[in-house]
């Protein structure tokens with residue numbers, strides 16, 4: 496499992512502002528607007544307790560501080576506990592947190608203690624990046640290319656299918672690709688296949704931990720690439736050459752999706 500680094504989270508407020516402006520350009524709504532519309536929820540006064548967790552690889556410098564900035568950006572009243580782990584959880588609840596945010600190396604969760612709802616970052620991230628891309632106002636068809644069908648990518652691809660898109664999918668893991676083709680009914684995409692290489696997409700969704708995963712041949716002018724995957728799926732040069740609108744941000748969009756989903 497790829498862990499976030501403090502470098503990924505540098506200038507998180509600026510990264511969020513830029514992502515918000517791209518989301519607005521692509522969909523006509525900002526991130527908050529998409530979450531509100533999609534989940535049908537609105538925050539009122541929920542206090543969010545952020546608990547640092549030391550297990551496994553331990554505390555990531557600036558992870559909790561970034562969550563504090565992100566929750567503040569979306570209008571939530573939040574605080575980071577002084578203590579980590581179980582003592583931090585106790586501190587969060589004793590200090591009136593209604594929603595707990597915490598992550599170890601495998602799971603990043605949001606738990607609303609009042610209504611019992613719980614959210615996992617991976618599906619919430621995949622679904623919201625797919626939802627944003629699905630609203631691309633200038634899409635030329637309902638065809639989507641989904642690259643990377645793992646814990647984030649699979650729920651994203653499934654979301655496009657549920658919304659009636661024709662989904663072409665690719666994963667470097669052949670067995671996973673085959674499994675996903677049969678469970679979701681998506682069309683396998685093969686970047687090495689000559690005829691697939693002539694297909695262009697105005698909506699591309701990417702969720703892999705690798706760079707340069709999107710072949711140039713599939714990119715259409717002014718397409719949207721919605722990609723939670725870190726590092727970036729496409730080079731700056733290709734982005735510029737095709738006027739790509741990129742939706743990419745390391746933590747905030749997925750966290751907003753988690754929070755709105757537990758309200």
Ligand code: NAD
Nearest residue numbers: 497643645646647666667668703704723724725745746749
């Ligand atoms: P995962 O390991 O479950 O899935 C990744 C998938 O990508 C795997 O199935 C793998 O076979 C596939 N893959 C790897 N290289 C590929 C390539 N070159 N072409 C096609 N497929 C390839 O990981 P995950 O939990 O789904 O996370 C995916 C990425 O999303 C990671 O980089 C993770 O850090 C990032 N992530 C970002 C956010 C965010 O908010 N931006 C949130 C969660 C995860």
Ligand code: 2YJ
Nearest residue numbers: 497498499547548554555558598603
């Ligand atoms: O509390 C801390 O500082 C750490 N225990 C945070 C760990 C963060 N976890 C991850 O980055 C994992 N990849 C799982 C969350 C997925 C979000 N991209």
Ligand code: MG
Nearest residue numbers: 746747748749
């Ligand atoms: Mg995100």
